[in-house]
Amino acid sequence: MHTSLSDFDMPNEEQVHLAAEAFRLLSDPTRIKILWALLQGESNVACLAELADAAPTAVSQHLAKLRLAGLVKGRREGTFVYYSAADEHVRRLLAEGLFHADHLDRAGHADEVGPAEAQPDEPLAERAAAHTR
Known part of the structure; x- marks a missing residue:
């Protein structure tokens, strides 16, 4: 039990700010789709737009924000830019x-089920686990 402030090990303000910014950027469904695709390999804007069911200009804007935050990186090849997830932390x-x-989703409601009571959907859980390796 924590009874005083010295009992807590807290992150510094910069860490909190950077983590909050990363989570803010990941709060957009299109960005999640883009990142999930990039975890499977490099891709260009046109392909990512099709996968995310979004306009190429919108995907370009999302990629620019993700790149500035260090979540994705780009590699130029001729007139094309190929994007990839920045590192294993993103994965x-x-x-x-x-x-x-x-x-x-499997639990129905997060506040009604304890952590040990619900089992994850196997296909997504397996894919997520495979992508963390």
């Missing part, structure tokens, strides 16, 4: 988020 973060969403 784990997104996989955990999707695993959590699957857990909540």
